[in-house]
Amino acid sequence: MVVAVIIGCEIAFWVLLGAGLVARYPLRRPRLGAALLVCVPLVDLALLAASVIDLRRGATAGVSHGLAAAYLGFSVAFGHSMVRWADQRFAHRFAGGPPPVRPPRYALAHSRHSWRVRAKALLGWAVACALLGAAILWVNDAERTRELGNWIRSLTVVILIWLVAFPVWETMFPRRPKR
Template identity: 40%
Template sequence: MNWIAWIIIASEILFWIVILAGLIARYMLHRKKLGFILLASTPLIDFILLVATSVDLYRGSIATQAHALAAVYIGVSLIFGKSMIQWADERFRYYVTKQGSLPPKRYGLDYAKHYFKGWIKHLFSYALGAGILYGLVVMIQDPGRTEALVGMLKLWTVVLAIDLALSLTYFIWPKKAKA
């Protein structure tokens, strides 16, 4: 596994460590400002990953799936990051501090709309990640070195289409509450 793959793994781990530290600061240490600063700093992790990936490719490395995955990770993390932090915040507050409540389960049209909004976020993360992938391809200007980037873009396009199809099925066959 190349060093970019390790940086991606470290970025994902660091993302959740920073979120956990922010939640601990906010709820257990009662340092709301510190908690906010930690939670708001998660995009810096994405920036570091973007710089590392770009520098590695600029120096002549052949793009690998790890480089392509870095672009996907950045797109998903930046677009879904706020909702992931909100998800973690709700559960931390409920399970650890015994405050608040979990959001109610969604069913029917409400679930379909919620899932479709998630698909819209997926579309935005795709646009961001695809822009990064395309930018790297343009920066490198060598099709032999960018096959993995183009391949990831094609794969992600298929995944996005499947996610849209799945999202639309919830409008046709709404999710029902368990009896």
């Protein structure tokens, strides 16, 4: 059940985002567009509710529950940025807005931007691990929540590799403007 809800929530995220942007720009209904965009985080709450209900009914936590927590964590961290990214492009294309802001490509500005993205990833990791930890404590059954502990370990390994590998790569091979 949780896998279907995750897929449904991902679809609902993009449908609400698209509907909000269409209402805001081509239809020139900014208040309706804003209302639809404000509903985007409600998709995350629906996913959280579905996971809680499933565990409450006695389900053994599986990969889908871990994936739901990871989805929620990274949606909290990157959701606003994704909406802003889409809004800039939609405004430029359909409302004569300025061209979208591109991330810096070189030197210190690129490094600052990369570290902001890493900070968001850390926030996503922290929220996901907090949700997983809360579920483990709430269910209070090591046998039923073993998979959630595995998710915490996996997410931690991935974020550590990402936090170490990319700064080392950028230091060894910095981007330089074309001549």
